Amino acid sequence: MAVLVTGGAGYIGSHTVAELLARGEEVVVADNLQQGHRQAVLGGKLYEGDIRDAAFMDRVFQENRIDAVIHFAAHSLVGESMQNPAKYYHNNVYGTLCLLEKMNEYGVKKIVFSSTAATYGEPENVPIVESDRTLPTNAYGETKLAMEKMMRWFDTAHGIKYVSLRYFNAAGAHESGRIGEDHKPETHLIPIILQVALNQRPHISIFGDDYATPDGTCIRDYIHVTDLSDAHILAVEKLRGGGESSIYNLGNGKGFSVKEVIEIARRVTGHPIPAVMEARRTGDPAILVASSERTRAELGWKPRRDSLEQIIESAWTWHQSHPAGYAD
Template identity: 45%
Template sequence: MKHGAILITGGAGYIGSHVALQLRARAERVVVLDDLSRGFRQAVLDVPLVVGNVGDRDTVRAALDAHGVDTVMHFAACTVVPESVGDPLKYYLNNTCATRSLLQCCLEGEVRHFVFSSTAAVYGIPAAGVAAEDTPTSPINPYGSSKLMSEWMLAAVAEASPLRYVSLRYFNVAGSDSGGRIGQATPNATLLIKVACEAAVGKRAEVAIFGTDYPTPDGTGVRDYIHVEDLAAAHLDALQYLRAGGGSTTLNVGYGHGYSVRQVLASVERVSGKPLKVREEPRRPGDPPALVARAERIRRELRWKPRLDDLDTIVRTGLAWEERLLRNPW
């Protein structure tokens, strides 16, 4: 059966661009929709780019029709937890309302498959800091709530239509393309490994630890860090699963073990060979003490096989990317 094109919303951003790169390597027909508010033209490489907002129905419908799209991978969103606490309506507009508009376009355009970029933030603060797919959802910040509402809409649409979906709940994404072609270039980034790597190459004077009194082994927050290439591969596995007739499902994407903030900073110092200046700050609102995936289901259902489950490897690719940005800024 001949497959249609794949529309990647937010495909000029950090994760979406890595997914586009892997899809192109498999000779898939791909088109990116991005308003470039946080993404970069350089990240799209040779993929056709439609500059526009995912909440603009006319733009989305035109892209679906012009390119013969039968699959949508939806990444476009605001993703900064502290910002969501301070400006919640921005998150409900850009994440939830825009997803509603996109789903309407998908129904009108008879899109068959939908892969959704969700988040472990839907779990809030799970018992023992570990979340499985059946762990009760109880987000503690508007970012998590905005994504959970989108999951609910997607599930309802799938019940009422032929559209089938895979919703992937990401844990903490880090690292960059091993070939050094693309990576995260967001100014004023908040992801810990990127921030620490920026400090290691001299782009930041110091790194802040937000919270040193959590009930964790060293008092700092613990997260399940996953390499962006392994995360991207999960999207390709989701696509293959849907094309093979798989039913709608929601899956965690993580390695199943975590590292503390201090362990991450030690890795950056080890890989870079440079000490980091560290500043200790109070906890940030909306941050759980620990959040680690139970991720057996994705390995079983999608046959996902991560290749880069090593903290120093994640840091090494992230550091190489920061060094490249120093030479050739985006």
């Protein structure tokens, strides 16, 4: 039986494909390659197409014996979602509806969903726990929450069991050095810092240093992308074992400030990485950190690359060998 990975040519998706292959799984990837990269798919069967295309999805399901789905295919830029919410509702929400309908049609009853801790909005607790209220502050988080709710009703009506994984910032690169993080435009802090170290940017901007944190800069969660991949695979194993639908956070439990990330990147790269202080950005909470205690207890998830140095070192190794990303 095969695992279908939607969005499997993207950053987290491709790392999950690599880990599935390392475990001897049969892997099928469906990706329209708008954001993903063909070179990032290290094996399995790649189908280029859109999950909203019924004929395309019929071919994927008819040509493979799929027993579980890991769903990454979604737009994920907060700013863009506020400027063009229709794009996010059509791709994220309608795309998930199309996927769930095909899963039900072909009798596939297990899905692991790559969600986001943005479903919580402004945190009421630090670290955030799964029982906290969900009140997204942007269209991206709202669409992910809508996707989760849709899965709950498909479980009720059709018995499609799901695990939704909520997390903030994936970072780092695969230990093989073959795949890493390549977004255009790049919006994530660590690769932007490393672009400075590669002399592709003159400096890194720090948006505000007057937050209620130890050094005045925002604190965020960072998890190595392969550890995130491991969590998705553990969730598949839970569903294969007859587990019930669940929602889990993935987090490091403490977070790192912007200044801490920059300083560690300076040590790793040996580059001065100039920083320029700028005004706060609207809507940036001081601290966003998720608790993963429940995930560790129920899924047996234990991050193996939990130091920020390890995360940045792996990213730096990949970016040095791929200074232009997959265009190299």
